[in-house]
Amino acid sequence: MSAVDPTVLEPEPLKDAGAAADRRSARRERLRLLVRNPSAIIGGAILIFWIICAVFGDVIAPYSPFATDFDGHLPPGGTHILGTDQLGRDVLSRVIIGARDVLIAAPICATIGVGLGTLIGLLMGYYRGWLDDGLGRIIEAFLALPVPLVALLTLAALGSSTTTVVLTVGIFFTPIVARTVRAAVLAERENDYVQAAKLRGENGLYIMFREILPNITGPIVVEFTVRIGYAVFTIAFLSFLGVGIQPPTPDWGLMVSEEYALIIGGYWWVTVFPALAIASLVIAVNLVADALQEVNER
Amino acid sequence: MSATEQRTAALKVEDLEVAYDVRGVLRPVLRGVSFEIQPGEAYGLVGESGCGKSTTAFAAVRYLPGNGHITGGRTLIGGDDVTAMGDEALRELRASRISMVYQDPGQSLNPTIKVGRQVAEAFAVLGASKDEARERAVEALRRVRIADAERVMERYPYQLSGGMQQRAVIAMALACDPQLLILDEPTTGLDATVEAEVLDLVATLRDETGAAILLIAHNLGVVRRTCDRVGVMYAGRIVEEGIAGEVFDDPQHPYTVGLLRCLPRRGAAKSERRLDTIPGSLPLIGTPLPACVFEDRCTLATAECRTVLPTAAHPRPDRTVFCHHLDRVGELVAAPVTAAVGEVAPGDVVLQLEDVSKTFRQGGHEVRALVGVDLELRAGETLGLVGESGSGKTTLAKAILGIHAADQGGVIRLDRETLAGLTTQRPADARRAIQIIFQNPDSALNRSKTVRSILSRALSKLAGLTGQAAEDRLEKIRDEVVLSPRHLDLKPRQLSGGLKQRVAIGNAFAGDPRIVVCDEPTSALDVSVQAAILNLLADLQRDEQASYIVISHDLGVVRYLSDRIAVLYLGRLMEVGDAATVFAGPHHPYTEALLSAVPSVDGDPPARIRLEGEVPSAIDVPSGCVFHTRCPRAIEGTCEASEPPLVEVETGHMMRCHIPIDELRRLQGSDAD
Ligand SMILES: Nc1ncnc2c1ncn2[C@@H]1O[C@H](COP(=O)(O)OP(=O)(O)OP(=O)(O)O)[C@@H](O)[C@H]1O
Ligand code: SF4
Ligand code: SF4
Ligand SMILES: [Mg+2]
Numbered sequence: 001m002s003a004v005d006p007t008v009l010e011p012e013p014l015k016d017a018g019a020a021a022d023r024r025s026a027r028r029e030r031l032r033l034l035v036r037n038p039s040a041i042i043g044g045a046i047l048i049f050w051i052i053c054a055v056f057g058d059v060i061a062p063y064s065p066f067a068t069d070f071d072g073h074l075p076p077g078g079t080h081i082l083g084t085d086q087l088g089r090d091v092l093s094r095v096i097i098g099a100r101d102v103l104i105a106a107p108i109c110a111t112i113g114v115g116l117g118t119l120i121g122l123l124m125g126y127y128r129g130w131l132d133d134g135l136g137r138i139i140e141a142f143l144a145l146p147v148p149l150v151a152l153l154t155l156a157a158l159g160s161s162t163t164t165v166v167l168t169v170g171i172f173f174t175p176i177v178a179r180t181v182r183a184a185v186l187a188e189r190e191n192d193y194v195q196a197a198k199l200r201g202e203n204g205l206y207i208m209f210r211e212i213l214p215n216i217t218g219p220i221v222v223e224f225t226v227r228i229g230y231a232v233f234t235i236a237f238l239s240f241l242g243v244g245i246q247p248p249t250p251d252w253g254l255m256v257s258e259e260y261a262l263i264i265g266g267y268w269w270v271t272v273f274p275a276l277a278i279a280s281l282v283i284a285v286n287l288v289a290d291a292l293q294e295v296n297e298r
Numbered sequence: 299m300s301a302t303e304q305r306t307a308a309l310k311v312e313d314l315e316v317a318y319d320v321r322g323v324l325r326p327v328l329r330g331v332s333f334e335i336q337p338g339e340a341y342g343l344v345g346e347s348g349c350g351k352s353t354t355a356f357a358a359v360r361y362l363p364g365n366g367h368i369t370g371g372r373t374l375i376g377g378d379d380v381t382a383m384g385d386e387a388l389r390e391l392r393a394s395r396i397s398m399v400y401q402d403p404g405q406s407l408n409p410t411i412k413v414g415r416q417v418a419e420a421f422a423v424l425g426a427s428k429d430e431a432r433e434r435a436v437e438a439l440r441r442v443r444i445a446d447a448e449r450v451m452e453r454y455p456y457q458l459s460g461g462m463q464q465r466a467v468i469a470m471a472l473a474c475d476p477q478l479l480i481l482d483e484p485t486t487g488l489d490a491t492v493e494a495e496v497l498d499l500v501a502t503l504r505d506e507t508g509a510a511i512l513l514i515a516h517n518l519g520v521v522r523r524t525c526d527r528v529g530v531m532y533a534g535r536i537v538e539e540g541i542a543g544e545v546f547d548d549p550q551h552p553y554t555v556g557l558l559r560c561l562p563r564r565g566a567a568k569s570e571r572r573l574d575t576i577p578g579s580l581p582l583i584g585t586p587l588p589a590c591v592f593e594d595r596c597t598l599a600t601a602e603c604r605t606v607l608p609t610a611a612h613p614r615p616d617r618t619v620f621c622h623h624l625d626r627v628g629e630l631v632a633a634p635v636t637a638a639v640g641e642v643a644p645g646d647v648v649l650q651l652e653d654v655s656k657t658f659r660q661g662g663h664e665v666r667a668l669v670g671v672d673l674e675l676r677a678g679e680t681l682g683l684v685g686e687s688g689s690g691k692t693t694l695a696k697a698i699l700g701i702h703a704a705d706q707g708g709v710i711r712l713d714r715e716t717l718a719g720l721t722t723q724r725p726a727d728a729r730r731a732i733q734i735i736f737q738n739p740d741s742a743l744n745r746s747k748t749v750r751s752i753l754s755r756a757l758s759k760l761a762g763l764t765g766q767a768a769e770d771r772l773e774k775i776r777d778e779v780v781l782s783p784r785h786l787d788l789k790p791r792q793l794s795g796g797l798k799q800r801v802a803i804g805n806a807f808a809g810d811p812r813i814v815v816c817d818e819p820t821s822a823l824d825v826s827v828q829a830a831i832l833n834l835l836a837d838l839q840r841d842e843q844a845s846y847i848v849i850s851h852d853l854g855v856v857r858y859l860s861d862r863i864a865v866l867y868l869g870r871l872m873e874v875g876d877a878a879t880v881f882a883g884p885h886h887p888y889t890e891a892l893l894s895a896v897p898s899v900d901g902d903p904p905a906r907i908r909l910e911g912e913v914p915s916a917i918d919v920p921s922g923c924v925f926h927t928r929c930p931r932a933i934e935g936t937c938e939a940s941e942p943p944l945v946e947v948e949t950g951h952m953m954r955c956h957i958p959i960d961e962l963r964r965l966q967g968s969d970a971d
Contacts, residue, residue, distance in 0.1 A: 192742040196805065199699060199721055200759045201729050214746035 033295045043287025046280050053099040061093035065250040076269050083269040086259060091270055094250040095277050101251055102281070105166050106231035112170025113231075114224045117177025122208045124178065125185025132182070139175040147172055148237065155243040165244050169234050173227050180223050184216040218296040222289055229285035236278045252278050306377040308478050308510030309335040309358060315370035316350075316357045316534075318583070325584035327353050329534040329591065330371065337477065340504060340511040342521035342542060345531035346557075346824045348580050351514045354531070355480050358512070359396050360388060376477055393423065397471035398480040399464075406467045407455040413466050414451025420473035438469040441506075443499055461492035465499065472503065479504075480512045485520060489687045490851050491909045494895040497524050498908065516824070518561070519897035522546055530554045533581050533591040540617035546899050550619045553592045555630045560829040562858035563900055565881060568680075568836040572636040573829035573858070579794065590622070598623045598630070642840050644861065645677030648812050649698070649845065654708035656693050656869075663917045667693040668704070668869040672944075675813065678839065680846040682860030682877065684853065684892065688913045690869035691849045695815045698847065699732055700724055712812070730760040730809035737818035739798035742805075743790040749801050750786040753808060760809025771808075778841070779804040779834060796827035800834070807838060815847045820855060832858055853896050857881055865889045868916060868924045871944055875951035884962040886953050887931040923956065931957060931965065 034040045053060060062081075063070075070088040074080050082091040124132040151168055158164045188194070189212060197207045238244030239253030247254060252274040259270040316328040327350050335341040343351045356362045358373045360380055372381040375391060383391065400406055407416060417438055421431040432451075439447035442465040455463055464484060471479060481500065485493035501524060504511055515521050521528050521542055528542040530551065538551035549555045559574040566573070578595040581587055588594070588604040596603065600623070608620040621627070656668035668690045675681050683691045697704040703719025704710065710717045712731060718724050736742035743752060753772055757763045763771050776786065779800040790798050799819065806814050819835065820828040832855065839846060850856045856863065856877075863880040865873040865888060873886035880889065894907040907930055914920055920927045926937040936956050944952050947959040955962070 190741075191744075192736040192738065193744040195701060196734070196736070196742055199701070199729065199733060200756060201721075201726060202759065211744055215744070 030295050034291055037291040037294065039287040040291035043284040043291065046284035047288060050099045050103060050277075050281055050284070053096045054103040055100075057097045057100055061090075061096045063090040063093045065089060065094040065097040066248060073267050073270070082273050085255075085270045086262070086267075091255075091273055094255060095252070095273050098250040098252045098255065098274065098277065099281075101162070101245060101249060102232055102235060105162065105235055105245075106228045108166050109169040109173065109231035109235070110224050110227035112167065113173025113227050114177050114220060116171070116174040117223070118181050118213075118220055120174065120178040121181025121183075122185055122213065125182040126189060126204060126208050126212065128186075135178070139178060142175045151234070151238065152241060152243055155238065160238075160243045160246060162245055165235060165238055169231055169238075172234075173230070177223050177227065180219055181216065184219045185212055188212050188215055222293045222296060225285060225289035225292055229282050229289065232278065232285065233282050305336060307334040307374065308337045308339070308376060309341075309512065310374040311354070311358060311371070312373070313371035314354070314357055314368070314373060316353055316362065317367050317369045318363075319365040319367065320584065323584070324367065324369070326369070327534050327583060328357065329587070331531070331534065331536055332371075333529050333536060333539060335478070335510045335512060337510050338504065338508045339527065340501075340513060340525040342513045342515065342525035342528040343531055344515065344518055344521055344528060344557075346580050346826065347516065348583075349531045350534045351531055352482055355398070355482055355512060355514055359392060359398070359480070361392075361398070394474050395476055396478045396480065397474060397476040398482065399467055399471050399484050400482050406470070407463060409455050411454075412451065413453055413455060413458065417451070417466060417470050417473070420470040424474055434473075435469075438473060439466065441472065441503070442466070442469045443495075444469075461489070461496060464496055468496075468499065468503070472507065472509075475507060476509055478512065479509045480514075482514045483516065484513070486516070490853075490892065490896045491686055493520070494897065494908070495910075497897065500524060517897070518546060518558075518825075518899040522899055523897040523902060530557070533587060535591050535620070537592060537621070538617070538619045540614065543901060544614065544617070547901075548614070549631070550613050550617060550624060550627055551592075551621050552596045552598055552623075552627060552630055555627060556595075557825060558899070559630075559635075560825045561899060562829075562832065562854040563898075566854070566858050567877065568832075568858055569861075572833050572836070574635070575829045575833070576826040579826075590620070598626050642678035642843065644679040645843070647674050648677050648713060649673075649675040650709070650711040650714075651698070652709040652711075654694070654697060654710060655705040656690075656697055656702065657705050660917070665916045666869055666919065667916055668697065671708075671869075671871055673864060673871070673874070675845050675847065677812070677845055678843045679862065680839065680848055680860045682856040682863045683847060683849045683866060684851075684856055684863060684889075685866035685872075686892070686913050688868075688916065689866040691866055692817065693869070694866070695734070695817060695847060695849060698813070699734055699815060700729075731812040732815070733760075733806040733809070733811040733813075734815040734817065735799075735802055735806045735819050738822050739790070739795065739802045740822075742802045743798060745790050748787055748789055749781070749793075752790075752801060753786075753804055756805045756808035760811075775804045775808060778807070778838065780830075794827075795823050796830060799823060799827075799831055803831070803834065803838070807842065807844075810842065811844055813845045813847065815849070816859075817849045818851070819848070821850065821852065828855070835859060851896075853881075853893065854898075865892070868913065868919060870924060871952070871954065872925065873951075873953050874944075875948075875953075879948070879951050884959055884966050886955055887929050887957070887962075888925050890966060891928075891930065923954070931962075933957065 066089065068088045070080065070084050070090065072084060072086050072088045074084040076083040080090050080092065082095065084090055120135060124135050151172060154168050155164060194207060194211060197211050235244055236253030239251050240257040242257065244253055245251040255274040256271050259267060263271055311331055311333050314328050314331045315326065317324040317326045331354055333341065343354060345351055353366070356366070357368055358380070368381055372379055374380065375396060378391070380388070380391065407413070414432070414435055417435040418431040421434045422428070426434060436447045436451060439450055444450050444462065444465055450458065450462070458466065485496050497520060500511065513521060513524055525542045527540065528545050529536040530538045530545065530553065532553050538545060538549065538554045545554060546558060549558055556574070556576040560576060562573060576595055581594065589607045590596070590603040593599045593603045602622050606622065608622050610618050610620060611624055613619055613624050651671055651673040654668060654671045655666065658665040658667055671694060673681070683694065685691055696702050698710060700717070700719060700721030712728055717728055721729050750772070753775060754768060757768045757771055761771065776783070781797065781800055781804070785793065785797060790801065793801070816835065820831050823831060835846070836859070838844065846859065848856060848859050860877040863875060863877050864871055865886060867888050872888050873880060885893065891907045891909040894903060895909055909928055914927060920938070922938040922940050923929070923942055926932045929937065933956055942954050942956045944954040947953045953959065
């Protein structure tokens with residue numbers, strides 16, 4: 001610049017040096033809030049417990065989950081803290097090892113659902129028009145379906161395997177995620193930076209993925225966590241119905257379904273402990289999701 | 299104030315100190331604020347954003363946010379100590395003797411409840427029965443000059459314009475017949491003409507009710523028009539106080555002098571002078587301050603200023619100033635203005651608009667937002683677009699940019715080449731030639747990117763530069779928009795408003811644009827920052843030979859930057875001409891009204907034209923001259939019958955009016971007498 005106003009040369013300081021430092025650590029700040037949040041602490045603790053079970057299950061579990069060399073239906077206590085089942089397998093070991101499949105399957109379901117849903121939501125929110133109308137209608141129709149029934153039929157038709165269960169659950173999550181993401185994109189695209197990108201000649205893909213997506217990660221992360229919770233429940237439910245994970249895998253839903261009829265006979269422990277495991281994991285994930293959302297909205 | 303000395307002040311603030319609890323540490327923001335408002339008096343508080351204006355207003359009625367604490371001093375309302383009041387008494391006081399109106403009427407109104415019920419509710423809480431409350435609500439709406447009160451009662455807030463909403467809020471605020479009405483930026487965000495109406499309303503109501511008024515505004519013109527006295531705040535202290543007009547015409551504190559010198563006043567133009575800026579910025583919350591809070595930025599500061607608290611001095615009757623070196627303030631006032639660094643002689647025509655129209659379709663209706671606009675823009679020239687909200691300024695700018703396509707039939711030419719309607723259909727060269735600086739940098743800059751990545755991307759897309767060439771050019775741009783190297787690695791939220799706007803300007807200039815649209819480029823900024831940005835825009839224009847299209851409701855800004863002015867009303871050009879000519883007159887009757895509506899820090903003309911009513915809907919445009927429904931000079935029988943053409947009334951001065959220019963000159967000349 002040829003001639004510069006001397007008064008302008010004096011660079012304006014940062015908005016607020018103290019605050020700027022805070023903002024630099026905005027993410028750290030959010031983490032701090034999260035760590036202080038009671039639902040995050042409780043949910044996180046339970047979640048970590050199950051993750052440890054999933055990873056170190058073989059070491060922690062007192063017996064092999066498949067070993068049938070004990071007496072059947074031993075009540076809780078003694079050498080079998082949670083008792084044994086009909087076939088004489090140790091319930092505690094089966095519950096501990098059972099965490100593994102669900103903790104692998106549920107995040108995969110959520111990833112499929114959130115991945116596809118984000119893609120579709122971005123397309124709908126960014127392009128709007130006929131694309132949005134068309135996909136919107138499909139989503140509405142989809143959401144009106146009795147999901148468990150349709151999932152059941154799908155799996156019955158495709159045959160159950162862990163892969164089909166995970167794919168089906170993931171795809172069933174997609175429309176809900178798409179709707180959330182679409183709403184976020186609609187709000188975000190009102191910003192002038194989207195306009196500026198168009199005036200710069202950016203294409204739609206760049207604007208969607210490089211400009212808009214980084215700014216809507218908050219709701220997407222929340223959606224991801226919520227979906228994990230639903231996935232745990234849905235997988236267990238499908239196993240319970242017999243179209244999910246197949247025996248003899250130590251799956252919680254399967255364990256509940258195998259012997260729930262025997263509760264009346266007094267053998268409650270075989271059913272109740274895996275059921276509690278499902279409930280605690282679903283609740284834990286939801287507590288974490290709630291906390292994330294709360295921190296996000298501040 | 300000797301006559302009123304014996305009366306009990308409506309509001310008396312004594313040595314008020316307030317601190318905010320920021321993560322466990324008390325950070326002082328008010329450092330001993332004292333002032334008094336007499337019954338029936340209007341008092342204005344002005345100063346840069348963050349200096350403590352709103353905190354003062356909130357603290358005065360003990361309505362601070364949860365982490366705010368009054369750490370010293372007291373406030374008295376009608377003689378009662380608010381700071382010592384019990385909760386019950388405080389509730390009683392707030393319900394019956396004071397009212398507050400905030401900037402955004404949308405926040406004070408519940409969008410899901412009809413306006414009538416909300417206003418009636420204000421009376422119901424005072425103990426009126428249901429019918430009575432309703433009746434009094436209608437009355438209250440009439441009192442704030444809402445003509446069709448009965449019908450307005452049945453509407454939802456979103457069905458009312460901003461000005462109407464703000465009136466409804468004022469009607470609610472007046473329900474309890476307050477002794478003190480606090481208005482915090484009541485007209486920010488409203489159009490100049492609507493602002494003028496609201497201010498007139500406030501003035502009338504003050505006369506009618508005798509309420510005292512505390513008005514907070516960053517617009518000094520608003521304060522000058524509405525207030526008797528003004529307090530200039532800086533970093534939690536009032537540094538100068540006096541009669542509004544006198545303070546603005548003859549400031550005595552170095553800060554007030556600086557603030558006023560930042561403004562493009564009295565017809566200042568970029569071709570004549572640069573604007574002064576106040577170097578540095580407001581101290582950060584929590585930093586320890588020298589005895590005189592302005593010391594860091596004061597050119598007169600001496601060692602004494604650091605250590606000795608300045609005491610009240612009275613260099614003029616009715617004036618209080620806190621400064622050690624009053625004798626030297628004259629130097630600042632008399633300091634010569636910085637001359638402009640060379641002028642740009644407008645070159646060839648770069649942009650030509652012929653018969654450009656834009657029609658929106660809305661619920662089966664045609665909204666003609668722009669009708670037959672013909673314009674030309676030369677290289678290095680600035681065209682100012684003025685007009686009320688809804689006049690089509692943004693629509694026109696968007697058509698030029700290709701954000702939306704103008705109607706078939708019109709032609710937009712860049713260097714004699716006809717341009718496609720949408721930017722996506724235009725060749726890359728044409729696209730990079732026309733860029734925009736948006737009003738709000740928060741929205742214009744992607745908050746997830748660093749300044750470096752924002753500017754680099756603009757360079758690669760607009761200038762086609764990558765690698766070392768891009769880095770070199772990035773450095774050059776950074777230098778041109780006066781950012782320091784460390785700013786490059788920060789994200790927008792870590793920058794102040796002024797710095798963000800510099801990034802946005804750098805972004806627009808990345809590809810050597812020929813034409814830059816500036817849509818309210820400084821309206822989100824403080825005056826001292828605004829001055830720096832306006833200087834920057836003038837510098838860039840001179841160095842880059844760029845043409846500007848400037849949209850602003852601040853006529854001082856438009857006048858400072860513009861070489862030519864186009865006045866729009868309901869999508870039609872009403873007047874086009876050289877800036878000096880358009881501002882000097884004779885004016886088109888609409889321009890005349892617009893100029894007279896805008897509150898100026900230099901004071902109002904003796905006879906102000908009040909433009910009544912709102913801009914008619916673009917769906918149902920008035921017959922004949924579209925302005926005739928509001929035109930104070932309309933000729934009955936002619937103006938509603940036929941639309942006047944846009945004709946050249948003097949060399950380079952176009953106007954659309956039935957009244958011949960000589961007649962206008964005579965009419966406007968005689969009014970001024
Ligand atoms: N997308 C749209 N759909 C329908 N009508 C529109 C649209 N955009 C603008 N309008 C209408 O066009 C007219 C001109 O609007 P425009 O935004 O250009 O005014 P403006 O002078 O820029 O106002 P402001 O000062 O508030 O920005 C108004 O009547 C407005 O309601
Ligand atoms: S007291 Fe000193 S530093 Fe403060 S305004 Fe006066 S001259 Fe400037
Ligand atoms: S033509 Fe008539 S109504 Fe229109 S501006 Fe002129 S005097 Fe007013
Ligand atoms: Mg506009």
